[in-house]
Amino acid sequence: MQPSTSPRPLLAALQDRTEPVTVWGAGFIGLSAACALAQAGFPCTVLDTDEHRVGEINAGVVPLPGFEDVIPLAAARSGGRLRAASPDDTAAVAARVHLVCVNTDRAGRPVTGPLTTVLTAVGRARAGGETLVALESTVSLRWLDDLVPAALGAAPATDASLHLVAAPRRDWMLSPDMNLRTLPRVVGTARPESLPLARELYGAISEVVHPAPDWRHAGLTKPVENLYRYLDLVLTNQLAEAYPGLDVPEVLRLAGTKWNVPTFHPSIGIGGYCIPLSPRFAVDGTGHPGEETPLPLVAAAMAWDGDHPARVAESILRITDGPIGILGLSYAPNARIVEGSPAARVTEHLLARGADVLLHDPYFTPEEITALTGARPLRWPDDLSGLGTLVAATPHDLYADLPARLSALQDPPALVDNLGGYGAALRGTAVPYAEWGTPAARPSAAPRP
Ligand SMILES: NC(=O)c1ccc[n+]([C@@H]2O[C@H](COP(=O)([O-])OP(=O)(O)OC[C@H]3O[C@@H](n4cnc5c(N)ncnc54)[C@H](O)[C@@H]3O)[C@@H](O)[C@H]2O)c1
Structure with a gap:
């Protein structure tokens, strides 16, 4: 046989x-x-x-x-x-x-x-x-x-x-x-x-x-689960813009004590591969990607979020006096991810407004920093002393002693803290501190010319 x-x-x-x-x-x-x-x-x-x-x-x-x-x-x-x-x-x-x-x-x-x-x-x-x-x-x-x-x-x-x-x-x-x-x-x-x-x-x-039930239901799950997070994060950033006189992170901490509300923090932008892409996949999947989209809430959030880096740059320029340093290009701590980098988008707007921007990230070489963002490479920690403002965009472990380093400087830069993690260690020091989403990060002074 x-x-x-x-x-x-x-x-x-x-x-x-x-x-x-x-x-x-x-x-x-x-x-x-x-x-x-x-x-x-x-x-x-x-x-x-x-x-x-x-x-x-x-x-x-x-x-x-x-x-x-x-x-x-x-x-x-x-x-x-x-x-x-x-x-x-x-x-x-x-x-x-x-x-x-x-x-x-x-x-x-x-x-x-x-x-x-x-x-x-x-x-x-x-x-x-x-x-x-x-x-x-x-x-x-x-x-x-x-x-x-x-x-x-x-x-x-x-x-x-x-x-x-x-x-x-x-x-x-x-x-x-x-x-x-x-x-x-x-x-x-x-x-x-x-x-x-x-x-x-x-x-x-x-x-x-x-x-x-089938592959269409499975395929849509991914954009939808990230879309919830995207809309929450856009709303969080909108709240910070809508209430410039309030400590919005504190309001969100208090709101987060309710049993069905997660605690969010305003930020300089939504980064990464998945969450910022989710509204695009969700809108495209409806077959009506244009103005006729049956997801108008998502379309409005995308439009507002698209302008967020320009708003953030404007706020930073109101605070700043002198060169602006940015710590962290990667959107996530302790990783090398340039995709969807909020720091890169904000840098682009700062540079377009004529600002002197220096950027550091331990996961990128100085040459890569300049090629990817147009900013000058910031030498960590030597250049901290020459800055007017420092934006702590990403809390890489390398920056864990940032409060101590800034406190030790004769004339420290104002620290704009994206996620608010450095505030406790700087309390009582001479370092000017602005947690993103608080009035200190949103001065109401007239915009710079
Ligand atoms: N990274 C994440 O956390 C994550 C999470 C969920 C979903 N996703 C999704 O998964 C997919 C992959 O993500 P990733 O982060 O691994 O992407 P990636 O860009 O890091 O890797 C994709 C790889 O595919 C390779 N490639 C491109 N065209 C090819 C071809 N014709 N033949 C063979 N290889 C080819 C590229 O060279 C690259 O190495 C994307 O759709 C992403 O949205 C990613």
């Missing part, structure tokens, strides 16, 4: 963890997924167009500075089941299981190019058998309806051999405890028959999997 040549059913191969998985994109999302899958037992290839990232991963180096302790690359490689390659690796492209983790934004806007390229390659390589494609990248629902079928060259609802999955990510990448395994995973499929496969795959790496 001839041995059977038909491939094993995909569900069975997922159940015993023998099915090779291809992960597209070796950023935080793709590399962490690949590591988790390899640790769960799947042979895993992560593909990236960035040859440097590919080389580093194969050398055992996490190619994302600041995330060395969060991504378990060494443990994942120790089983011999993880490798990286470029997207022309024909065996990986022809795999039956694909996780798509490429970037879907650039310069603060959703983009479709990388997703289209990957899905087109997967669609071309399909040999006719079962294929599972899971979208971990953040997507607009419009893309699920139009872009994905067109790029794959398939009809998601009727192609019985195609298992399309939306499995958005919600990690808080700076916390090792809030990761793929521990955070509940929302997963939905284009056809109900694909759900057992998606549950098998994601059940292998996540403790809790929440099945959605």
Whole structure:
């Protein structure tokens, strides 16, 4: 009797963890997924167009500075089941299981190019058998309806051999405890028959999997959950503008004592990859991205938030006398993330108004600081003494002794504290202090000429 040549059913191969998985994109999302899958037992290839990232991963180096302790690359490689390659690796492209983790934004806007390229390659390589494609990248629902079928060259609802999955990510990448395994995973499929496969795959790496009615419901979950936070944060910043004579952080602390109200703090801007992008994905997904949007509240918040850096720059200029220093380019502490940097946006407005701006961030070289923002590099801590105003944008650990350093200066700059963390240590000192959102940070003096 001839041995059977038909491939094993995909569900069975997922159940015993023998099915090779291809992960597209070796950023935080793709590399962490690949590591988790390899640790769960799947042979895993992560593909990236960035040859440097590919080389580093194969050398055992996490190619994302600041995330060395969060991504378990060494443990994942120790089983011999993880490798990286470029997207022309024909065996990986022809795999039956694909996780798509490429970037879907650039310069603060959703983009479709990388997703289209990957899905087109997967669609071309399909040999006719079962294929599972899971979208971990953040997507607009419009893309699920139009872009994905067109790029794959398939009809998601009727192609019985195609298992399309939306499995958005919600990690808080700076916390090792809030990761793929521990955070509940929302997963939905284009056809109900694909759900057992998606549950098998994601059940292998996540403790809790929440099945959605379908992939559209799963896909929308990601923008919506971040949209709540975005609207809260815009409202927080609006309150600080609306009540310039009040200590708004104190009002918010008091409001936060109510059982169903989180405590927010006004800030110089909303940063990062996910939250500022969420309104764009949510509005686009309605299919009415223009003035006819059925999400007018979101559109109004985006418009107001777009003007926020200019307002912040204006307030800083009212306080300042002399060069302005800014501490922190990365929006999040102790990480190198330039995307959505509020400090960069405010710097742009300060420079446009003719201000002398110096910027420091321990995660960027002086050359990078100037190339990314146009500001002069600030030498930490030597340049603190020559400043008129210092904006503490991001509380990197390196700046933990900032209050002591400023207190020791003969003529310290006024400190504008974005998140209010340095106030207690400066109480009773000669350092002029303005917590963002308080009257001290919003002087009502006539605007500078
Ligand atoms: N970083 C987060 O915390 C986070 C959280 C939730 C969701 N997301 C979403 O996940 C997705 C990926 O995020 P990220 O932070 O890992 O992005 P990233 O930009 O750090 O990484 C994306 C990688 O994809 C690679 N790439 C681009 N085109 C490619 C192609 N054609 N073939 C192979 N590789 C290609 C890029 O070179 C890059 O290394 C985005 O949609 C993002 O919105 C990110």
